[in-house]
Amino acid sequence: MSGRVHVLLFAGAREAVGAGRLDLAVPAEGTPLAELMSSLVQRFPRLGRVAPSSLVFLNGEVALGRRGRARAGDEVAIHPPYSGG
Secondary structure, eight states, rough: OEEEEOOOOHHHHHHHHHHHHEEEEEEEEEEEHHHHHHHHHHHGGGGGTGGGGOOOTTTTTEGGGGOOOOOOOOEEEEOOOOOOO
16 A cells, blocks of 8 residues: 655745645655655756755654655655745
């Protein structure tokens, strides 16, 4: 059985993908965050410009080193660096 992960994209990540939210299918055992990010960059090459410097959150918690596994029903948020005042 599989499920879906909700990916929220902010600022430059949103611009690179052309959407603020994606729902992605994941296998029952989930997907490592690093693999999820890699597949997003392959699917949306412009995301490759902001992904390396972005913070990734899994269910509201920073996923340092992109460690962790996204499972069905989880929320992944991609926050590139912000600027402005």
